[in-house]
Amino acid sequence: DPTDPTQNPLNPKGLKPCCACPETKSARDECFLHAGTEADEKCKELVQSHLACMRGLGFQV
Known part of the structure; x- marks a missing residue:
């Protein structure tokens, strides 16, 4: 569970x-609303940055 600090x-x-x-x-989200x-x-690039951030927290996206 990536939300459990004891496991992640x-x-x-x-x-x-x-x-x-x-x-x-x-x-x-702002980019998608206006593009x-x-x-x-x-x-x-913004999507890739967000995915990298999420993966950095241990989420499998």
Whole structure:
């Protein structure tokens, strides 16, 4: 369980996926809201940054 700090030292605060990486999540979401049909290409780096942050906390995404 990646939210259990005793099982996952990468996530010592026990954050759930919905609350993890708020900075990268917000930037990704804003990009998708404003990029329209080109969102997949325009937001690619932001998506990758968010995935890297989530993986850094031990989430398998």
